[in-house]
Structures are given as structure tokens and as C-alpha cells.
Amino acid sequence: MNTPEAIERIVKEYHSMIKRIALSHESNPHLVEELVQEIYLAIWKALPTFRGEASLRTFVARIATNRSVTHLAKNLNIPPSVELDEQIPAFSAGPESQAIANDRKAALVFAIRSLPLPYREAAMLALEGMTPREISDVLGITTNAVSIRLSRAKDLLRKYLGENL
Numbered sequence: 001m002n003t004p005e006a007i008e009r010i011v012k013e014y015h016s017m018i019k020r021i022a023l024s025h026e027s028n029p030h031l032v033e034e035l036v037q038e039i040y041l042a043i044w045k046a047l048p049t050f051r052g053e054a055s056l057r058t059f060v061a062r063i064a065t066n067r068s069v070t071h072l073a074k075n076l077n078i079p080p081s082v083e084l085d086e087q088i089p090a091f092s093a094g095p096e097s098q099a100i101a102n103d104r105k106a107a108l109v110f111a112i113r114s115l116p117l118p119y120r121e122a123a124m125l126a127l128e129g130m131t132p133r134e135i136s137d138v139l140g141i142t143t144n145a146v147s148i149r150l151s152r153a154k155d156l157l158r159k160y161l162g163e164n165l
Contacts, residue, residue, distance in 0.1 A: 003047055010043060014060045017128050021061065024112060024124040025068035031075070039067045054137045061130065062138040065121055072117070111160035119153035122146055 022035040042063050050059055112123055125135045132146045139146065 003044065006047055007040070007044055010056070010060055011040070014057065017057075017061065018064045020128065021064040021068055021124060023109075024120055025072045026075075027113070031071075035068060035071050038071065039064045042067045055134070058130070058134045058137045061125060061128065061134075062140075065125070065138055069117070069121075107161060108157075111157050114160060115153055115156055119149050119156065122149035123153040123157070126150055 018039050019032070019036055022032050022039065026032045026035050043060060046059075046063055050056070054062075112120055115123060121139060122135055125138055126132075130138070132143045132150070135146045135150075136143045141149075
């Protein structure tokens with residue numbers, strides 16, 4: 001796999017997924033950007049070892065998740081200094097609808113961040129549209145373990161957010 005073209009493809013196709021995985025582990029916007037750069041560096045270094053046994057998406061997600069966990073472990077003793085502030089435009093034109101959508105998103109981000117790390121990882125990858133099999137490849141666990149983690153994550157999110165999940 002030619003590295004410059006592969007990196008260009010990865011940035012084009014998977015940047016949003018990489019950033020969301022980083023955001024699920026880090027709340028400081030400046031550190032998120034650093035983490036994303038660390039992830040790209042790790043992908044660049046690992047690309048020559050990519051054998052195509054899994055999809056490129058799974059390969060990238062696994063590296064992003066592993067690098068994020070390493071980052072999280074390294075920075076465990078540093079308290080978060082800034083809350084995540086993401087703007088997602090509402091599909092309706094009214095500011096009230098946008099405020100409601102932002103509140104719901106903030107509640108979901110907070111709830112996901114409140115999950116224990118194993119459940120958070122599985123939930124974030126599922127939200128990326130990955131199948132349990134792909135998630136098991138990324139996390140290095142069985143598909144059954146992924147299903148259990150997703151089920152428990154969903155139960156906890158229901159408790160955090162109410163039954164409207």
C-alpha cells in the first residue's frame with residue numbers, strides 16, 4: 001500500500017471517525033487536536049504492516065482507539081480544564097430547535113463520557129456504524145463480548161438519559 005496515497009485516503013474518508021474517537025476519550029479541544037495528530041502518526045507508522053486481513057476502516061479505528069486509550073492512561077492525573085463545546089447545526093431554522101438539539105447532543109456526549117471505558121469504546125464504535133464483528137476486531141475481543149458491552153452501555157445510557165433512547 002503506497003503510503004502517501006493511503007494516508008491521503010485515510011484523511012479523506014476517516015478523519016471524522018478518528019476525531020470522534022479522540023473526542024470520546026479527551027475533552028480538552030487542544031489535546032483532542034494533539035491526539036488526532038498522534039493517531040495519524042501511529043497510522044502512518046503502522047501502515048506498512050497492514051495486510052488487508054481486516055478492512056482499512058477497522059485498521060484505522062483500532063489504531064485510533066488504542067492510541068486514545070494510551071493517551072487517556074497517560075493523562076489520567078490531569079483534570080479536564082475545558083468542557084467539550086461542539087456545535088451541530090439543527091435541521092430546522094429556529095434557534096429554539098437548535099438549542100434543543102445542542103442540549104440533547106451535550107447530554108449524549110456527557111452520558112457517553114460517563115460510561116466505563118470498555119462500554120464507551122464499544123458504544124462509540126457502534127455509533128460510527130461498525131458491526132459487532134468490526135468492533136471485536138478493533139478492540140481485540142470476541143463478538144460476544146462486544147454484544148455484552150453494547151447491551152450494558154445501552155442500559156447505562158437509558159439510565160443517564162431516560163427511557164427515550
